[in-house]
Amino acid sequence: MKEFSFGSYYPENSFVHKMDARVKILLSIAYIVAVFLVKNNTWINYLGFVPCLLFVIIVAVVSKIPFIKVVKSIKTIIFFVILSALLQIFFNKSGTPLWKNGFITDKGLYNAGYIFLRIVLVVMGASLLTFTTSPVEIADGIESLLTPLKLIKFPVHEFALVMSIALRFIPTLLDETDRIIKAQTSRGADFNSGNIFKKAKALIPILIPLLISSFRRADELADAMDARCYAGSKNRTKYKKMKLSLRDLIGTLFTALLIVGVCFL
Amino acid sequence: MRIEVENLTFVYSEKSKSLQYKALDDISLTIEEGDFFGIVGETGSGKSTFVQHINGLIKTQKNCKKFTVGEFDLTDKKCDYKSLRSKVGMVFQYPEYQLFAETVFEDVEFGLKNFFPNLTQEERSEKVKQAIETVGLDFERVKNKSPFEMSGGQKRRVAIAGVIVTRPEVLVLDEPVAGLDPKGKLEFIKLLKRLHNDFVKTIIIVSHDMDLVAENCNKIAVLKKGKIVETGSPKEIFCQKNIVENSGLDLPLTAYLQRELEQNGIKLNSDLTVDNFVEEVKNYYCKIKGGK
Numbered sequence A: 001m002k003e004f005s006f007g008s009y010y011p012e013n014s015f016v017h018k019m020d021a022r023v024k025i026l027l028s029i030a031y032i033v034a035v036f037l038v039k040n041n042t043w044i045n046y047l048g049f050v051p052c053l054l055f056v057i058i059v060a061v062v063s064k065i066p067f068i069k070v071v072k073s074i075k076t077i078i079f080f081v082i083l084s085a086l087l088q089i090f091f092n093k094s095g096t097p098l099w100k101n102g103f104i105t106d107k108g109l110y111n112a113g114y115i116f117l118r119i120v121l122v123v124m125g126a127s128l129l130t131f132t133t134s135p136v137e138i139a140d141g142i143e144s145l146l147t148p149l150k151l152i153k154f155p156v157h158e159f160a161l162v163m164s165i166a167l168r169f170i171p172t173l174l175d176e177t178d179r180i181i182k183a184q185t186s187r188g189a190d191f192n193s194g195n196i197f198k199k200a201k202a203l204i205p206i207l208i209p210l211l212i213s214s215f216r217r218a219d220e221l222a223d224a225m226d227a228r229c230y231a232g233s234k235n236r237t238k239y240k241k242m243k244l245s246l247r248d249l250i251g252t253l254f255t256a257l258l259i260v261g262v263c264f265l
Numbered sequence B: 001m002r003i004e005v006e007n008l009t010f011v012y013s014e015k016s017k018s019l020q021y022k023a024l025d026d027i028s029l030t031i032e033e034g035d036f037f038g039i040v041g042e043t044g045s046g047k048s049t050f051v052q053h054i055n056g057l058i059k060t061q062k063n064c065k066k067f068t069v070g071e072f073d074l075t076d077k078k079c080d081y082k083s084l085r086s087k088v089g090m091v092f093q094y095p096e097y098q099l100f101a102e103t104v105f106e107d108v109e110f111g112l113k114n115f116f117p118n119l120t121q122e123e124r125s126e127k128v129k130q131a132i133e134t135v136g137l138d139f140e141r142v143k144n145k146s147p148f149e150m151s152g153g154q155k156r157r158v159a160i161a162g163v164i165v166t167r168p169e170v171l172v173l174d175e176p177v178a179g180l181d182p183k184g185k186l187e188f189i190k191l192l193k194r195l196h197n198d199f200v201k202t203i204i205i206v207s208h209d210m211d212l213v214a215e216n217c218n219k220i221a222v223l224k225k226g227k228i229v230e231t232g233s234p235k236e237i238f239c240q241k242n243i244v245e246n247s248g249l250d251l252p253l254t255a256y257l258q259r260e261l262e263q264n265g266i267k268l269n270s271d272l273t274v275d276n277f278v279e280e281v282k283n284y285y286c287k288i289k290g291g292k
Helices: A021-037 A043-062 A067-091 A106-132 A135-152 A156-186 A196-202 A204-227 A246-264 B047-054 B081-087 B104-115 B121-134 B152-164 B182-197 B210-216 B234-238 B241-246 B253-263 B274-291
Strands: B003-012 B021-031 B036-041 B066-069 B088-091 B170-174 B202-206 B219-224 B227-232
Touching: A021 A043, A021 A106, A021 A135, A021 A246, A043 A067, A043 A106, A043 A246, A067 A106, A106 A135, A135 A156, A156 A204, A156 B088, A196 A204, B003 B047, B021 B047, B021 B227, B036 B047, B036 B210, B047 B088, B047 B170, B047 B202, B081 B088, B081 B104, B088 B152, B104 B121, B104 B152, B121 B152, B121 B182, B152 B182, B182 B202, B182 B210, B202 B210, B210 B234, B210 B253, B219 B234, B227 B234, B227 B241, B234 B241, B253 B274
Parallel strands: B036 B202, B036 B219, B088 B170, B170 B202
Antiparallel strands: B003 B021, B003 B066, B219 B227
């Protein structure tokens, strides 16, 4: 489990990695909007996906992330994607059947391909955000973007704190899980054989120690924060100040270009 | 069971260039049956990674030439890990954090149930009782207690009972005395010695506590940055100033005293156990007294 790096952050020293997290989050949203802007009428509209794909490829190249990694990011949702495509193929009754009395229509096929491309492109684009931005940066970025909500008394800082603590403890808990799994394995625990009930039962020796240690850690962290007089959001300063730079402008223009391109095709 | 290792290298996150980390670098080592073997070195020197190999918790990587524990060949993918683990017990750092069952009895029984599912209830009971008594707890009093309502030291004993209940021939302990009070530490060492005389043939101990290592181990391996710097008896290791200093080690008290005395012209030649050290001091004292 030590091989597991959280999320998918891929540390590199690139143009995209150095961009402001807030801008990257907003641009990712813009990209997703662009993918959804692709017109949906005839086969020729598929051309609208070309700029999106180009965008993903260019960003991947600029951020020095192997393109194969970006493609692999769809692995987790591939089942869902294929299922929705199949549903379109077999159950879409509109349009003309491809052959006499057949139940597969041209419209169904068209929609299936359309949905498939749409989801795959959205996921690849979103993965670029997590590849180039560390979880902590994303949390900070979201906090900063949510700041206006303070006006309606939404506890933005606390929300962000909860988020960053959760993110911070994922690797710790993974380490802990790894240790407990090893300890129980060396006592002969077997997590891979038997039916589903047996497997579920085999998890108890891991989950209970993990639960207990999470509570212990939460207590310790609360004490440590109290001991340093942590008092929430008022007048807190940041160690890493986020600053907009020329890079962010370039990135924004580039994304704008994509949206324009999609709208024209 | 004799443990033989040749050219063991282990790299974490082998596939990713940016996250790659070489924890063990070309390690060759033999641990004889009957050894009380100490593994020392600074944090991050690869001690834990190495000992986890012995139990098959970390699998050997391709370039390892030889890794055998008794009749088990760990470089072979088809190695029977379950039966290996029943013979090689492993006590992790802070073993009390692995307790999970509702009662002490159930927790200790866990390993037994996994390794020897064919035992009858009575046989199991008997073995659990033995294990709990071996670690110095009162079986009748603790068996139905929840492990979570016990004190830290007691929890650790329960956890160790859970490992020795299968009567392993080799016992690997990773930082076993961390967090114990002086009395607990002393009792723990006694327990280890008892086990070593009883059914555990080989004990391998990873520790930062040099006194513990010098007092008990007959052989020590010093690791630094994944490489073996030196192996030898405590005397051979701790009396070489450059090894101790270069590997970020501390001196056991006896070695420290011996060094200080030597600088003041008193040369002793003990094997660094307390008893032997006292003996040497006595001899020296008698010698000068007799000389007078």
